[in-house]
Amino acid sequence: MRRLLITSCLLLLATSAAVAHDTWVQTNTNLIRVRDAVHIDLMLGNHGNDHRDFKLASKIDPAGGELKVHSPSSKIYDVKDQLTDLGYAPKEGFWTTKFATSEAGIYVIEHTMDRVVNHGKPVRSVRSAKSFFLASASLDKVPADLPGFEKPLGHALELVPVTNPVAPMGPGKAIQVRVLLKGKPLANGRVSFIPRGQTLAKDFDEQFERRTDEQGLASFAPTTGNYYLIVVHHQSPDEKTKDYELTQYSATMTVFVPDVCPCCGE
DSSP states (O other): OHHHHHHHHHHHHHHHHTOOOOEEEEESOSEEETTOEEEEEEEEBOOTTSSOSOOBOSOOOGGGEEEEEEOTTOOEEEOGGGOEEOOSSTTSSOEEEEEEOOSSEEEEEEEEEEEEEESSSEEEEEEEEEEEEEEESOSSSOOSSOSSTTOOOOOSEEEEESSOSSSSOOTTSOEEEEEEETTEEOTTOEEEEEETTOOOOSSOOTTTEEEOOTTSEEEEOOSSOEEEEEEEEEEETTOOOSSOSOEEEEEEEEEEEOSSOTTTOO
């Protein structure tokens, strides 16, 4: 019995060590007027529970990653050095910055990080995160289906929207994504669509999780307005060196679903 207990503890430690914390980025709004600004938040969640919720846990060190904004005209703005710490303690709160727009269209925010972490054993953690917002000349007449959201950014593991993640968007409108692993579609990947305030069921949540098909596609139709955190993980035990024992990939994307579509008012 004692040997069985020790073995079980070791297995639990090994499993927990392989699950790295994920990052995500989000904005205070997904729709602004041109020349207005959004607030961009960089957050870290508790994913020792295999990412079943939208809750913060600890605070990431931004020094080892990149935080950039891609404009509609493909200009890239590095905003990492502009981050402000909103926590009193080193591991509390999150980071934020303000970004002012100068042109109309869809903006893409990306965060990337590649580092070795050790929570019992050394693991290479390769992370990517995305969020989107739209700058419009008028909030009364918001254009639909603007391009720019569908372009892969070349992340090792990447969530790429297939449907517009900003407008048109609302309850009943499907959020469809493609999962790419090193540029190729990832089949049978588990994609979680986590509403803020909701904790997913253990193992596989039939309501909020999907498996990707052969083309790497997964789709989810929200029934209510909310922030949704979309997450996918992939482990590569064969990708190891003397410095780490396996490689853990994670990709996240936040989508704000309004209760009323900004394009059609439905």
